[in-house]
Amino acid sequence: MRLPQNSPVKRFALPCIIVCAVILAAAAAYVYSRPWHRGFIVTPMYTLAHTNKTAALTFDDGPSRERTPRLLALLKKYNVTATFFMTGYHIGQYPEIAKAVYRDGHLIGNHSFHHRRLIFKSPSYIGREIDAADALIRNTGQTNVQYFRPPYCKKILLLPLLLKLRGKTLVTGTYDPPSEYKTPYNSTNIANEVLENITPGAIIFLHDGSGDNADAFIDSVERIIQGLRAQGYVFARIDR
Template identity: 30%
Template sequence: MSTVLLYLFYFFTFYAFLPGLISRMFGFRVFKKGLSDRHVSLTFDDGPDPVYTPRLLDVLQRYGVKATFFVVGKHAEAHPEIVERMHREGHSIGIHNYLHRSNWLMRPKTVAKQVRMTAEAIERITGEKPKLYRPPWGVMNVFDFASRSRMQIVLWSMMAGDWRESTGAEKIGARLSKSLRGGQVYLLHDCGNTFGADIGAPKHTIAALEKFIPEALERGFSFVRVDELIQTTAKARAKREPGPLRKALVAAWLLWERCFHALFRLQSAVPGDPRSFLFYRITAYHGETIPLADGDALRAGDKIVELHMNNGLLYEFGRKSRSPLQLAIQLIRAMEKAMPALAASVFLRGDAKSVKAVVGTSMVNRGVEQFGFTVADLPRGFFSVATKLYLKCLLSVIHPQGKDRLDERAEMLVPKRIAISANEMLRRYGDIAGEVAATSVESTDGQPA
């Protein structure tokens, strides 16, 4: 019995607790609060409700305020005319699962189905695909980070506690006013027909907003949709220098980089050069069979050259890049220069003939086919999920503007396995590698090779 409880503890910790902790403490893959002096966002969960949502829309329309609605798919299908009105009046519409159920209590496939069904319902009604997602109660599991990569997960910075009738309009309004500051993302509800909520609670929310909205407008604040606040925040962060915390994280990561190189005895593609773009080690391959471009295949147990990028240089590239696309271009150019040096370093080894292929796992894999690499999806499982989280955390830390820049072209940053056979590398880079090797020997001993 104790073993079963231990497994349940591990499952809950890694499937549910840690993802929620990471997202709330470090903001990984989520948007909670914006960077703005005067912009705030009102967000409403659980609707649409046939009684309260139209009343709420009337209030927002009266004051010219735009908001964001995270709708429950089943409710949206039941009241498409309300969703259509939200869209027509310029509000943003996001996903709140098809049924209001916790992601902790559903399998990843079930959560994916819930999101897909809600997205399809919203698109049928509005003609637009939703890009924002808020899981019920803000609860996420480990697969949400990876599987929701094309959607922005939105949490909140201020919760008014308006799902209970006992809270009352006066208390809700006081909480809203007290917390009024730029960048705030308010969590409110336009439907009380969900577990733990009171059916009549939204009437108090609407009454509170009748006083809060004009007060905030008089104080010089503007109400914007969450997607607009996200864009404003991204621009603000792009202008800021990295703060002390990010600098400390970068320094710690680069220190770990040196420890990692020493621990696994990584070798520079350019012997003796710590600023080489590529490092490697010789090891055995573990994984599914990968077809190679020359017709051969890489199988478990084959000896490979395992590639590793220089994260120090990656950080420098990130500082100079204005977008993930530009970062990808710089990395491809660096790869183009590094491949002949890598080939020279490998082919000069005494055990070069036993190497079957060169293999790496990279988030920047667009265009590597031009260097002879085969690109393959990571096999599903824990390694795939862990690798995606690891590499996204890495790029979030090393890029000066953090995750906002990366999210601009997130589809380009999906980790995949890249591989090139040793024979293909020799065919492509053998002649250049020989020149590189000769130059390396000459610069070392002063004599022609």
């Protein structure tokens, strides 16, 4: 049976098809972009270019008063340089600690201002999050803010495009120890997970932004440094 030209079914068929196609495309982009090594429009930096035994320690969400100064002392003790993905909010709280990170030879990357998921946000909102954190990072003395790690590593749709247009590098990573998110915080478990799962060129996720469990956090980082060096690894910033 042929439907009349003014049939409601005909009038709404095309819009429904378009909406369904958009939803399916967005879902496909989301699924494709979930792994750390893939991204919509751009391929994230998820490992170092080095093929030798080099690893990068990266620290997210800081700086914090409880963890970051002690972490800097530990890294200096072992002559290790690292990468700190800082939030603008915490730089604003502890500007002198952020400056100390730069003075000690570490790289500072942008981790947004508020550490909110940047999915399904407007271009202007995402831009403000990037720019506000960039400005505070530059106040540390580091003039070039090239690297951006999304909060929670959520990186679909608009964010990769905006980073590409700004000439920034989208960074994820290679290994994030599950025990770092468990309670009680167990430094031995965290270190063992890292030591057992690292391959050459790994970018390791750790977090200095929390004020809790500072002793255990420092112990876990020291165990990781000692253990990887015993395996023949050297450490590098992600830009080296």
